[in-house]
Amino acid sequence: MAGDILGFVGVGRMGGPMASRLLDAGHRLCVYDLSEAATAPLVARGAQLAASPAEVASIADVVLISLPTPDVVRQVVLGGNGGIINGSSVRLVIDLSTTGPGVATEVAAQLAERRIGWVDAPVSGGVTGAKAGTLAIMVSCPTPTLQKVEPVLKVFGRPFHAGEKPGLAQTAKLANNLLAATALVATSEVMAMGVKAGLDAKVLIDIINASSGRNSATQDKFPRAVLPGTFDFGFTTGLSYKDVRLCIDEAEALGVPMVVGAAVRQMLAVTKARFGADSDFTFIAKVLEEWAGVEIRGK
Incomplete structure (x- = not known):
């Protein structure tokens, strides 16, 4: 061409x-x-x-x-x-x-x-x-x-x-995006727990990244957008919610249960309701900050 x-x-x-x-x-x-x-x-x-x-x-x-x-x-x-x-x-x-x-x-x-x-x-x-x-x-x-x-x-x-x-690549993309959102939700939960217990957020991220729990959120999203408090990774909550919803809908149509996926969808729905569809999807961590009464920042 x-x-x-x-x-x-x-x-x-x-x-x-x-x-x-x-x-x-x-x-x-x-x-x-x-x-x-x-x-x-x-x-x-x-x-x-x-x-x-x-x-x-x-x-x-x-x-x-x-x-x-x-x-x-x-x-x-x-x-x-x-x-x-x-x-x-x-x-x-x-x-x-x-x-x-x-x-x-x-x-x-x-x-x-x-x-x-x-x-x-x-x-x-x-x-x-x-x-x-x-x-x-x-x-x-x-x-x-x-x-x-x-x-x-x-x-x-x-x-x-x-x-x-047609559609096979779309299924692959939905699978990927559910995993990305899941990593962000789970990481937000454990980071809020660690900070409230007294751990420094940067130290905890470094520990996880050197250990078996490392994932796309600990390696990229948290260091870039959460620990600095910028929450500007570049992907909106509304689009992430849309992708996860599409993934769960497709799984249900195929007869595949998604228990964890449903919980991730709900966390995105909460984030969207609290901060708006145009908020960055790293605002999921802000929801956990509010619930836990902490700030997840690196010293």
């Missing part, structure tokens, strides 16, 4: 850095986002601005999307005259969002009726990984399609082929 113009719909917190990396790699871009502030830096670098997702899909034959919720993905791809499905040029849609397997299967089927291909490509690694090009990219699509899109995906990070069936 080198030299061809790529479409990109949704260039916000995650999509913006990924679109910027495509420009860095020499790709030409046509972009669309509801926010002018999101598109402006890309347009300033030479990206073409479209007036709708359908216009993007009438300019580019490959359109990438990075959107916040399953409903938004469904609307942007399938909705009305402005949807990507109504573009005159599009032949392939690459979904970098976390939508869950249900929406992926539904959208892929409707696109197939128009002879438009679909690639699930949800990403993990946050804004930091998007900027650095170190994302893990879970991909489900036919192998020949993977060979076509892999050079583009490698601009963002490392692709992992989960299988050919």
Whole structure:
């Protein structure tokens, strides 16, 4: 696809850095986002601005999307005259969002009726990984399609082929995000306990990271966003709650019980109610701080 113009719909917190990396790699871009502030830096670098997702899909034959919720993905791809499905040029849609397997299967089927291909490509690694090009990219699509899109995906990070069936990569992403949220909840609980007992938070984190309890929260989220008291890791409580809810819904549909997952979902619901959907999901630790009457900070 080198030299061809790529479409990109949704260039916000995650999509913006990924679109910027495509420009860095020499790709030409046509972009669309509801926010002018999101598109402006890309347009300033030479990206073409479209007036709708359908216009993007009438300019580019490959359109990438990075959107916040399953409903938004469904609307942007399938909705009305402005949807990507109504573009005159599009032949392939690459979904970098976390939508869950249900929406992926539904959208892929409707696109197939128009002879438009679909690639699930949800990403993990946050804004930091998007900027650095170190994302893990879970991909489900036919192998020949993977060979076509892999050079583009490698601009963002490392692709992992989960299988050919639509939705498989989404299932993998939901599993990952539940584990990430679970680590954050459990770590918040033990850190609140340790600090209330008299341990220094930094010392306890160092002990855990040298021991069998280390996890993504102790190794990254707490040192970066909780111990300094910034609570700015870069992923919102609302999106984390959405991902965990989708994971549990999918598990229930498959007949797989998720007892721990349900508790994590409830903790995210509490955090969302207390601090709002736009709060950073490390605010889970703030909930534990309030309940325990402590502050989890490093000296």
